[in-house]
Amino acid sequence: MPQKTEKKKEHILVIVESPAKSKTIKKILGSSYDIEASYGHIRDFPPKVLGFDVKNDFTPTFEIIPEKKAVVKKLNDMAKKADKVYLASDPDREGEAIAWHVRQVIEVDDSKVYRIEFNEITPKAVTYAVEHSRQIDMKRVKAQQTRQILDRLVGYKISPVLWEKMRNYHLSAGRVQSVALKMICEREDEIKAFNPVEYWSVSIDLLKNKSKFTAELSKYKNAKIDIKNEEEANKIVEYLKDKKRTYNVSKISTRNTQRKPTAPFITSTLQREASTKLGYGVSKTMQIAQKLYEGIDIGSDGPVGLITYMRTDSVRISDDAQAAAKDFITENYGEKYYPKTANNYVKKSKNVQDAHEAIRPSYIDKTPDSIKQYLTNEQYQLYKLIWTKFVSSQMENAQVKNTTVDIEAGDCLFKAGVSKITFDGYLKVYNDDEDKEASSKIPDLKEGDELKLSEVMPKQHFTSPPPRFTEASLVKALEEHGIGRPSTYAPIISKIQQKNYVEKIDKALAPTALGMTLCKQLVDYFKDIMNYEFTANMESKLDDIAEDKLKWNEVIKDFYTPFIETVTEAKKNMQKVLIESDTLCPNCGSKMVVRTSRFGTQFLGCSRYPECKTMLPLNSDGQIVEQNKETDEKCEKCSSPMVQKTGPYGPYLECTSPECRHRKRIIKTTGVKCPKCGEGEIVFKKSKYGKVFFACSKYPDCDFVSWNEPVNEKCPECGNILVKKITKKEKKLICSNKKCTFSKEMDE
Secondary structure, eight states: OOOOOOOOOOOEEEEESOGGGHHHHHHHHOTTEEEEEOOSOOEEOOTTSOOEEGGGTTEEOOEEOGGGHHHHHHHHHHHHHOSEEEEOOOSSHHHHHHHHHHHHHSOSOGGGEEEOOOSSOSHHHHHHHHHTOBOOOHHHHHHHHHHHHHHHHHHHHHHHHHHHHTTTSOOOOOTTHHHHHHHHHHHHHHHHHOOOOEEEEEEEEEEETTEEEEEEEEEETTEEOOBOSHHHHHHHHHHHHOTTOOEEEEEEEEEEEEEOOOOOBOHHHHHHHIIIIIOOOHHHHHHHHHHHHHOEEOGGGOEEOOBOOSOOOOOOOOHHHHHHHHHHHHHHTOGGGSOSSOOOOOOOSTTOOOOSOOBOBSOTTSOTTTSGGGSOHHHHHHHHHHHHHHHHHTSOOEEEEEEEEEEEETTEEEEEEEEEEEEOGGGGTOOOGGGSOOSOOOOOOOTTOEEEEEEEEEEEEEOOOOOOOOHHHHHHHHHHTTOSOTTTHHHHHHHHHHTTSEEEETTEEEEOHHHHHHHHHHHHHOTTTTOHHHHHHHHHHHHHHHTTSSOHHHHHHHHHHHHHHHHHHHHHHOOOOOEEEEEEOTTTOOEEEEEEOTTSOEEEEETTTTTOOOEEEBOTTSOBOOOSEEEEEEOTTTOOEEEEEEETTEEEEEESOTTTOOEEEOOOEEEEEOTTTSSSEEEEEEOTTSOEEEEETTTTSOOOEESSOEEEEEOTTTOOEEEEEEOSSOEEEEESSTTOOOEEEOOO
């Protein structure tokens, strides 16, 4: 009898975007699956050229990003050894495009390659995705490519015009970021043009026995209050202070109302709420949410994806999530806290893709406090916000009793009101700011009661200008106009700040002089690009491409011809621009103008450049930095004293001897010897985005680099150098060797 042969176990490769997901997915799928990351995009347009053939239906050309060649080789080697390859990049258009690019570079047969996507990294979702794999959706890929081509076209055609006409500033134009800049600049114009209008209010303190409460003047001589100045206010005050004036309760009305919970978070509402409640910027919120989605190690459970995909514009949730919410609410809060019919939400804004669920916890039973010990403080705060918002969205309405009291005093009608929550409902879990009970109290009153006047309080007011945008309110405005998509809000806001077009003042976004000048040039010469409706309509067309309602190259063709005509006109008609300051050149007396270095830092340069090359550095507040600051340093060439100066590239030391003028950079050192070469010192450095990192002073001969500051202490377990790890939650020294788990508390 022939022996039964055991079926060979398939070896499967899963390619994800981020290595942070690998452990979470590996735990779910098991040992027969290898999980490897593409580390985001692996191909892009060739640098310094458009990257698509205008004469050949805008056919794009892509190249492997140089620093990703090693990643591509590794993916290829692993793919060739695998029986199947699953492309598991993020579940959006950009993720679909990344999957397609990976497919183009791995040299294996089509029959081995499948696309999978999941909205949450849970066993059920990941297993379902594997069992229901599909082919790459080329409609979504083409929609994403169209966005890339349009953005490239705008950037590569408009930016050279700006370089020529505003040559002192390192500028760039973006299809969507320019519209965001316009919003901020228009708001600034409104604020500057605003003329405050004076008006007055009158309130009174009344006594019922010894209980005091406040009422507001509502009507005067049966007309709504419109007190324009102090003279009018004083007339009413004198009228009220008349000793013959009586104050009587004329009417008490009670109304029961309901407060309904709001929908679970989408990207824009999460960004806004995290800004308002937690003080997090848009980029920071998305970075924390990304980690919660990819997976956090929570003790014996290992790495667990805690929330669903955080880039979404849909408020719907799955039937499974709704059923789990019902069980959790009834079990933990009682039957009365769950509504008779489940709460469902529909987002009515335009351009909703509805590709994914709302943002919610992947496991409702993993309450914030139950896993708090495994999270950083920031992760805990954001997870708690998401968890409570979702749970409350599925709960019963709150019941509120509103009481309004009318008080008559001759020709004056005053009103006092109070709200009392009679059933907290969803407020038991998620208490919005506007849902707090009124702090004022009203004593027990009945109609006809006579009250005693305690004090009359007139108050002057002025109408306020519209506030500057915050990151959160700018996201809301972009969303309301249908501009951008959940994945684009954070990059847009980061870009306009990195380029120094916008700066933060008291957490609000204010345009710089450079930003205002650039916006004016763009509005004057590129009206369509800066038009809100035009930009929103383009977003709708991208949606239509993804749904196979429009052909991608026809959309670009319709855009291209009039756009190129606009660029040609701008080249011809745009005047050269300088941003003048009030400062005169200390050497020749000419006006100094604001300029921008290649690194984005601003300084003042003489308007007579290149005849006069005088420069004055500016600090982050736009103030001139003190030059020729005395130091204790001696010149290493001639021993003359050295002074500290600041140029476009940062601070430096310069010899005071006119014959020498030797210069050297100021380098801040940690005082720690490089553990790699043993010769250099570890010094502070900054990335192009301003983030501090640590590297060997012998670079490029030595390539040691660390995001954490090293200390003069070696790991007792493996001998590698220790580095500082400082968070809000803890201060530790950890081993620089990632494979070593040694850590200890840091001394104060």
